[in-house]
Amino acid sequence: PRVVGIRVEPLTDSDEEDEHSPFVGYTSEGISVVHPDTEVRVVLFGWWLTELTDVAFTTNNNCSDRSNIHFSSFDVQVEGRVSVTAEFPHADENYQICLRMKRKIAGPNAKEELTPFWIAEGTKTWITTKLPPHKHYFPLPIQIAMIVVLLCLSGFLSGNNVGLLALNPTELEIIAKSGTKTERKHALAILPVRRSGNFLLCTQLICNVVVNSAIAILFENLTTGLLALIVSSFCIVVLAEIVPQSYCVKNGLTFGARTIFLTRFFMMLSSPLSWPLGKILDYVVGHEVTVYSRDRLMQMMIMATPAEGGHFADDLKIAMGAMGLSEKKVSNVMTKIDDVFMLQEDTVLNTKTVAEILHRGYTRIPVYEDDRHNVTALLFVKDLALINPDDNFTVRTVCRYHVHQLRFVMEDTPLRIMLEEFKRGDYHLAIAQKIVQPEEGDPFYELTGVVTLEDIVEEILQAEIVDETDTVTDNIIRAQRTKSQAHDLTRFLEEDSSVTTDISLQLRLATIQWLSTNQPAFHADMISRPLLERVVRQNVRHVDINNRAKTAPLYQKHQMSERFILILEGRVTVTNIGQNGMQFEAGPWHCFGEEVLNKLVEIAPHLSHHSNRFGSVSALSSSQDTLDDPNKEIKRHPAAFSPDFTAIALDECTYLEVNVSAYLNAYHASLMQLAIPKSPTITIENPDLQANNLQNTTIEEE
Numbered sequence: 067p068r069v070v071g072i073r074v075e076p077l078t079d080s081d082e083e084d085e086h087s088p089f090v091g092y093t094s095e096g097i098s099v100v101h102p103d104t105e106v107r108v109v110l111f112g113w114w115l116t117e118l119t120d121v122a123f124t125t126n127n128n129c130s131d132r133s134n135i136h137f138s139s140f141d142v143q144v145e146g147r148v149s150v151t152a153e154f155p156h157a158d159e160n161y162q163i164c165l166r167m168k169r170k171i172a173g174p175n176a177k178e179e180l181t182p183f184w185i186a187e188g189t190k191t192w193i194t195t196k197l198p199p200h201k202h203y204f205p206l207p208i209q210i211a212m213i214v215v216l217l218c219l220s221g222f223l224s225g226n227n228v229g230l231l232a233l234n235p236t237e238l239e240i241i242a243k244s245g246t247k248t249e250r251k252h253a254l255a256i257l258p259v260r261r262s263g264n265f266l267l268c269t270q271l272i273c274n275v276v277v278n279s280a281i282a283i284l285f286e287n288l289t290t291g292l293l294a295l296i297v298s299s300f301c302i303v304v305l306a307e308i309v310p311q312s313y314c315v316k317n318g319l320t321f322g323a324r325t326i327f328l329t330r331f332f333m334m335l336s337s338p339l340s341w342p343l344g345k346i347l348d349y350v351v352g353h354e355v356t357v358y359s360r361d362r363l364m365q366m367m368i369m370a371t372p373a374e375g376g377h378f379a380d381d382l383k384i385a386m387g388a389m390g391l392s393e394k395k396v397s398n399v400m401t402k403i404d405d406v407f408m409l410q411e412d413t414v415l416n417t418k419t420v421a422e423i424l425h426r427g428y429t430r431i432p433v434y435e436d437d438r439h440n441v442t443a444l445l446f447v448k449d450l451a452l453i454n455p456d457d458n459f460t461v462r463t464v465c466r467y468h469v470h471q472l473r474f475v476m477e478d479t480p481l482r483i484m485l486e487e488f489k490r491g492d493y494h495l496a497i498a499q500k501i502v503q504p505e506e507g508d509p510f511y512e513l514t515g516v517v518t519l520e521d522i523v524e525e526i527l528q529a530e531i532v533d534e535t536d537t538v539t540d541n542i543i544r545a546q547r548t549k550s551q552a553h554d555l556t557r558f559l560e561e562d563s564s565v566t567t568d569i570s571l572q573l574r575l576a577t578i579q580w581l582s583t584n585q586p587a588f589h590a591d592m593i594s595r596p597l598l599e600r601v602v603r604q605n606v607r608h609v610d611i612n613n614r615a616k617t618a619p620l621y622q623k624h625q626m627s628e629r630f631i632l633i634l635e636g637r638v639t640v641t642n643i644g645q646n647g648m649q650f651e652a653g654p655w656h657c658f659g660e661e662v663l664n665k666l667v668e669i670a671p672h673l674s675h676h677s678n679r680f681g682s683v684s685a686l687s688s689s690q691d692t693l694d695d696p697n698k699e700i701k702r703h704p705a706a707f708s709p710d711f712t713a714i715a716l717d718e719c720t721y722l723e724v725n726v727s728a729y730l731n732a733y734h735a736s737l738m739q740l741a742i743p744k745s746p747t748i749t750i751e752n753p754d755l756q757a758n759n760l761q762n763t764t765i766e767e768e
Contacts, residue, residue: 067167069112069186074098074193077107077151090197095189102156102195107141110148110163110191118148119180122164123193125157129164129183154195161193162186203287213284217306220277225310226329227270229318235261241319252323259329263353265344269333272340278302387528396484397477399525400498400515408432409445411462417455423447430470430495432516433461439513441497444470448727451604452597452735459738467734474499477514485522494519569606569720573634577602577722580655581632587663587729592670594736601732606634607723609715620721621658621713628706629725630659636719643711652713661707662726669704670733 074089088104100106110121123135135152142149154161163186168178202209238260242253259266285298314321322329333340368382407426411433413419423431424447433443443465453459473496475484488494498515524530569577578598581588588598620631623642633656641649652658703726715721 067112067114067117067165069110069115069163069165069191070188071111071190072098072163072193073109073111074100075107075109077105093194093198097160097189097192097194099194099197100154101197102154105151105153108150108152108193109142110150111146113146115148116143116145117167118143118165119168120164120166120183121148121150122166122183123152123154123161124164124185125159125161127162127185129166129185134164135161154193156195158196161195163191203284206288209284209288213281213288213301216277216281216284217301220274220281220302220306221310222325222328223270223274223277223332224307225314226322226325227267227274228311229314230256230260230322230329231267231270232315232318233260233322249319252319255323255326256319259326259333262333262344264347264351265341266329266333268340268343268347269329269336272336272343273332278306281306383528384526387526391485391522391526392480392482394481394525395477396475396479396481396496396498396517397514399481399521400477400517401521402515403438403513406432406516408434408438408441409461411435411442411460411465413461415450415453415455415459415461415464420450420453420455423450430518432497433465441472441513444472444495446470449731449734451728452600452732453738454596457739463738467737468731473497474511475517476500481522481525484517485519488519488522569634574599574602577632577634585657585660585663587667592667592736593729593732594739597732597735597739601724601728602722605723605728607721609636609719609721619712619714621709621711623710623712624708626706626708627659628662628703629723630657630662630729631713632657632722634720634722636715636717636721638719638721639714639716641712641714658709658713659707662705663729665705665707666726666729666733670730 076087076089088101088106090099090101092098118140119138121137121140122129124131128134135154137150137152140148140150164183165186166183167181169181204212233256235257238253238257242250242257245253281302282294282298285301286294288294289297368386407428409419409423409431429447431445431447432441433445434441445461445465446468449464449468453464471493473487473493475487475496475498477498477500479498484496487496495516495518497513498517499511499513501509502512503509578595581602582590582595582598586592593601620638621627633652633654635654638652638656639649640652641647643649705726
């Protein structure tokens with residue numbers, strides 16, 4: 067018999083799949099390697115193996131040694147294969163196979179006898195229990211260093227993934243515009259990379275998976291079995307996931323900005339795979355877009371406000387009021403019609419009535435005819451400035467010469483639209499109304515209240531604005547002031563109380579005489595003598611250099627002005643005159659702004675009944691021009707002029723200042739005193755702001 071080779075097999079098929087199989091493998095010389103003290107199946111291959119009677123495994127080349135592993139019976143024995151089950155103790159030498167057979171002796175006494183053992187030839191029939199040393203992919207120090215570096219990279223990729231993706235581009239733009247200097251710098255560094263969106267996401271995930279897989283492979287090469295699983299899992303989960311992510315959640319902006327160069331490197335390195343995947347995700351999922359609704363923004367501001375309040379709470383209140391403006395309507399802030407202070411057209415403006423008007427503290431008062439729901443005009447308190455209560459004018463008479471636009475709006479008009487209308491400056495008070503549909507007959511408008519610019523501002527500030535003339539602190543619940551009552555404005559009816567600056571009687575008479583003689587605008591046919599005296603007493607100003615800035619400018623070159631100034635005492639320096647920039651000093655009885663008076667003389671007769679309406683149209687057009695072109699200069703009253711000089715009071719100075727509004731009030735009051743018969747036309751504009759249509763209605767008043 068001849069054995070040419072062996073094969074070592076596990077006893078069961080499950081052992082073949084086990085990583086700790088008894089059979090380890092082969093050495094470079096072809097020697098089979100088995101685990102010591104482990105049963106294996108040894109299969110011998112050759113020829114005429116049915117002749118074998120004994121098989122032994124020896125380590126000392128002595129087949130007769132009793133320490134040999136000896137088999138005289140086999141699991142399988144056929145012509146070309148013999149199989150035995152053996153267990154090999156640990157030995158420093160290789161196990162060799164010893165074979166023995168029976169042979170027949172010819173002759174008259176033929177018989178069988180056993181032959182001596184012989185050793186099978188060839189190293190492929192040897193077996194060893196000396197396990198080969200474990201081979202590492204790299205030298206052990208280098209492989210450990212590689213694992214440490216890979217763990218750091220894994221932590222960077224994992225933490226950066228959370229830190230960068232938690233900051234969306236919108237938040238980064240906000241930080242870049244409103245953060246500290248360091249935060250703005252970090253946000254600007256991250257923003258270009260963060261805008262790549264899905265490309266960045268694919269880069270982070272692909273690189274993180276590759277690095278974690280490499281860590282697991284290298285750990286498995288260092289140790290095997292359950293230990294490799296536990297160690298690699300612990301290092302990846304704790305050191306490379308939990309720790310860096312918990313840090314980057316709170317410091318993602320700083321960490322991302324300081325490691326942005328590594329992020330760009332990995333994006334470039336993985337671009338052949340991550341860039342196409344990112345483009346596919348952009349097409350399928352869409353680009354990242356962050357939109358904050360009004361409700362979400364309001365909730366974010368509430369959550370971001372410190373619990374202790376302070377200035378943050380006050381700012382939040384104002385911000386919430388401004389953002390909630392679009393959801394509220396005129397009916398939410400208006401003063402109900404029953405609580406509105408009104409005057410009837412036939413009311414006589416005697417001392418008692420004027421005192422009541424001033425005591426109420428309102429600057430605009432609706433005027434009605436017969437029924438409170440039939441408002442026909444507006445009375446401004448400033449229209450009463452030059453009226454003598456002893457003249458007993460009626461409200462109708464005053465409104466005839468001071469025509470103010472009357473606006474009507476629907477009570478369901480949004481406050482945002484109402485604020486835009488008030489911003490135009492044409493009017494700051496509107497009458498709210500609603501459509502009433504009776505069971506029988508046609509629908510009609512019914513007045514429900516009054517809304518003013520102050521009401522909207524209070525709604526934005528979430529607080530009541532109370533001035534010194536208010537008697538109530540809330541227009542809706544009509545709460546009375548508790549600390550102090552409104553100031554009694556009836557003192558302004560006293561004759562001497564209207565003097566702004568005290569001047570001597572002789573100087574006052576001289577001023578009146580100078581104006582009526584030298585200025586046509588103050589002649590008796592334009593302004594009556596009593597009203598001229600009141601204009602002088604109410605518009606004298608005094609400049610005290612010790613109590614204000616070093617210089618007090620009266621006019622600025624090329625800045626539109628609507629006032630006439632007459633120097634009474636002191637001196638004024640006039641500079642920048644014309645193109646040559648000349649200068650001189652002006653003393654008493656020198657006047658400026660005669661252009662204003664000359665224009666008023668020309669246009670006042672044509673504006674006798676519509677002066678305020680003309681002014682409103684001018685204000686409306688100028689406001690609209692400003693909205694269209696913010697850099698465009700605001701238009702003034704047609705009587706305004708542009709001085710080509712600068713006038714500055716360098717010393718204590720007393721002067722008379724009459725502006726366009728004061729002059730027109732005096733002019734209209736003179737007309738009423740002279741009882742000039744007029745049939746004015748009062749224009750009442752009824753803008754339905756909700757439909758964005760302004761309907762004009764003309765009411766002829768006799």
